[in-house]
Amino acid sequence: MKRFSILKQPILSVLNAHIIEYPTPSNINYLWGFGVLAGVCLVIQIVTGIFLAMHYTPHVDLAFLSVEHIMRDVEGGWFLRYMHANGASMFFIVVYAHMFRGLYFGSYASPREFTWIIGVVILLLMILTAFIGYVLPWGQMSFWGATVITSLASAIPVVGNSIVTWLWGGFSIDNATLNRFFSLHYLLPFVIAGLTIVHLAALHQYGSNNPLGANSKVDKISFYPYFYVKDLFGVTIFTLFFSYFIFFNPNVLGHPDNYIPANPMSTPAHIVPEWYFLWVYAILRSIPNKLAGVAAIGLVFISLLSLPFLNTSPIRSSNFKPLQRKFFWLLFADAVLLSWIGQKPVEDPYVIIGQLGSVFFFFYFLVFIPISGKLENYLIHYKKN
Incomplete structure (x- = not known):
């Protein structure tokens, strides 16, 4: 019992320092809640992605059918798929809002340079993860979007064509491409989660910025219960917003051509990304x-x-x-x-x-x-x- 309490105490002290008693500027407003919403979106994407991976088949002949199987035959599969697909859009909405808020209030300025840099790296990994995830349903836009974007690497002098061949796993987009994209799509969210912890640690080193942009060590209050309630209200509003897309308009943010199986012999009239x-x-x-x-x-x-x-x-x-x-x-x-x-x-x-x-x-x-x-x-x- 004594050993258990000794092991548990450091965890409780860290949670207490960074979540409960974390000194927070008293004048921050609801715009500072987008970071919490981004964390919520990341958890949703990881959890739904794990359950979807249990039923998905990364094979060019079966990928599209496995997605339809999830939608039609798996209990609650439609909910998982729509939550994951629209969750990517929600993730980008809150991250873009988070970054624009940082731009407006100068959250990138000294001494928070490292916090901003890690945030930009997270954005880059999000874009990469979302792109390779868009390929997995193996619809028309998935296939041709992957063809266009991966072919861009061929523009790099000397090594460009070798990079494209490595990305494809051969001389065209085929089964090897889909397999490695699926593997990376499963791995990268956990890398993003790790970088998010680093991002939070860097933020808490110097404390949160505030609308005045002033470095103050005086006018601060504990995060709990004051800002916990504020963030909970933001999460509630966000949940209602997210639910509208899941239950009432799940395909409005996607492209209808991606409900057509991938066909290398038929190029869509207009190839666009998400x-x-x-x-x-x-x-x-x-x-x-x-x-x-x-x-x-x-x-x-x-x-x-x-x-x-x-x-x-x-x-x-x-x-x-x-x-x-x-x-x-x-x-x-x-x-x-x-x-x-x-x-x-x-x-x-x-x-x-x-x-x-x-x-x-x-x-x-x-x-x-x-x-x-x-x-x-x-x-x-x-x-x-």
Whole structure:
């Protein structure tokens, strides 16, 4: 009994320090609840994914039929499938909201650089996991989406074709491709879960940011019960929102062509990824050169990873930076515009609009953020003197 209590005490002390008595800024609002919602989504995806894997068959001749078997013959299978498929969309909704909140309130600024970087890595792994998961139902969009995206690696000089062959497991997308995608799709959520723990540890090292962007060690209260109730209310609203898609409109966020079995001899008229990839896809196809397009996608994540080091502003929150606040909302509108462009045909005026939207995206991170910070520093110094 004594040994059991000794082993259990460290676990209880960690939970107490990071969940119950964790000092939290008293002025944070409901926008700080998206991190908790992201954690809820991750748990949902892992649990439903495990149960779906019990009935799924990763074989090109049986994958589509096994998904239909889950939907029609497995007790509650339709619920698991719709929860998992729509759960991916919910996950991206809350993570995008979480990141935009971080951008607005400067949560990437010192001393929280590592927290932001881990968050961007998690986003990248989410995109990779969701992409390979989209391939598993082996419908038309699954097959042709995988064909288009994996072929992009061929643009890499010297080793490109070898990478494509390795991804495919042969000289075309076939059974080996589906098997390795299934294995990675099962593994990566646990990697994301591990990085989420690192993300939380990095966050708790310096504490949560707040709407004022001030470093305060005074005006803080314990997480439980105050913010526990706040987050519980957010989870309740989110559950109602999520339930609408599961029970009333489960296919609205997907593509109808994915209910057609994959056919290598029949190319869909318009190949589009899931909605949460569209902004990246719009940047990719706005550049006519394949290698340059792949480089642009790499630059997207390099820009996000470099943001804490590009930032030169002494002020965190956009509430106190009128110019940056305007540009932030332009960035938000630009992301929505790129998502709309990503589902349109590759023709004018959509190509030109996509190119302009891509230019503004990179302008915001690589030009505006460092210049605006230096301008603020100059104005602050000028007023002091």
